[in-house]
Amino acid sequence: MTAAVAPDLAAPVLGFRAWRIVGDRLMSPYIPCRWDGRVLHAECFDANRRLQGGRGWLAAPHASPHPDCQCGIYAYHRPGTQGYYGEWLWTEGVLSVWGRIEAHAQGLRAEHGGIEALARPPRNDPERRRAVDAVAERLGVPTVARPELADVAAALGGPLPVALRPSR
Amino acid sequence: MSLSGPSRTIVVEPLKAPVKAPAPKTVPPPSPVKEPART
Numbered sequence: 001m002t003a004a005v006a007p008d009l010a011a012p013v014l015g016f017r018a019w020r021i022v023g024d025r026l027m028s029p030y031i032p033c034r035w036d037g038r039v040l041h042a043e044c045f046d047a048n049r050r051l052q053g054g055r056g057w058l059a060a061p062h063a064s065p066h067p068d069c070q071c072g073i074y075a076y077h078r079p080g081t082q083g084y085y086g087e088w089l090w091t092e093g094v095l096s097v098w099g100r101i102e103a104h105a106q107g108l109r110a111e112h113g114g115i116e117a118l119a120r121p122p123r124n125d126p127e128r129r130r131a132v133d134a135v136a137e138r139l140g141v142p143t144v145a146r147p148e149l150a151d152v153a154a155a156l157g158g159p160l161p162v163a164l165r166p167s168r
Numbered sequence: 169m170s171l172s173g174p175s176r177t178i179v180v181e182p183l184k185a186p187v188k189a190p191a192p193k194t195v196p197p198p199s200p201v202k203e204p205a206r207t
Contacts, residue, residue: 008178067175074171098182102175109171114183156183166176 009164012157013097014116015075015108016149021089021131024138026115028074029090038139039114044071065102065109072102072109077159079149091132092146093118094153103165115139116156119146 019026019035026035031048033040042064048071049057058069065072075095099111118136120143121128136143144152153159 006179007181009180011181012183013180014183067177070170096183098180101178101180103178104171104175105173107171109175110180112182116183160178160180164176164178166174 009161013101013108013160014153014156014158015077015095015097015110015113015160016079016092016153017075017095018090018092021091021128021135024131024134026091026135029088035115038141039112040073042072042109042111042113044069063100063111065100065111067102070109072111073097073113074107074109075113076107077165078106079146079153089128089131091118091121091128091135092149093141094149094156096156101160103160105165105167108160115141117142117144117149117152119149120144121146 018029020029021027022034027033028035031045033045044058044062044064044066049059056070058066058071062069073095075097079092094116095110096114096116097108097110097112101111102109118132118141121132123129132143142152
C-alpha cells in the first residue's frame with residue numbers, strides 16, 4: 001500500500017523496456033507475463049519463483065517489487081539496452097512507473113507501469129511494423145520512431161534522477 | 169532482462185494527465201426588474 005506514504009519524488013518517472021509480441025498482445029520477454037492493457041500492476045507469481053531454480057526470488061508471498069526479490073515491472077534508465085529477442089516479434093517503448101520503485105544503477109523495478117509509447121519498427125521490417133501498429137491501436141498508445149523514444153520520455157518528465165539511483 | 173547490484177526503495181507519484189482548466193461557472197441571468205406597483 002502506497003496511498004498513505006509520502007512520495008520521495010513528486011514528479012513523473014519514465015523508463016525504457018522491450019516486449020515480445022504474441023498475437024496482438026505484449027509479453028514480458030523472460031517471464032510468462034501478458035500485458036492485457038496499457039497498465040500493469042506488479043505481482044510476484046509462483047511461476048517466477050521457479051525461474052533460475054528459485055535463485056534470487058523470495059519463496060514467501062510478498063508485495064512486489066521487493067528489495068530481496070527480482071520481481072516487479074522492469075524498465076531501464078536509457079533506451080536500447082537490448083534490441084534483439086531472437087525469432088520473436090518484439091518492440092521497445094516508453095513506460096511511466098509509479099508507486100514503490102526498487103531503483104538500480106541501470107534500471108528499476110516498479111509497482112505500477114503504464115505504456116506511454118511504442119517504437120515503430122523500420123519499413124524494411126513490415127511484419128513487425130504491422131504487429132506493433134495493431135498492439136498500439138488496441139492499447140491506444142502512439143508509435144514513434146525508435147530514436148525519438150528518449151524525446152518522448154523527456155517530454156513526459158524524464159528518467160529517474162541520477163541522485164535517486166544507487167551507485168554501482 | 170535482469171538488474172544486478174543493490175537497489176534503493178523510493179516512492180513515486182503517478183504520471184498525471186494534463187490538468188484541464190476549470191469550466192467557467194454559469195452566472196444566472198439577472199432577474200427582470202419589476203416596476204413598483206402603481207397604486
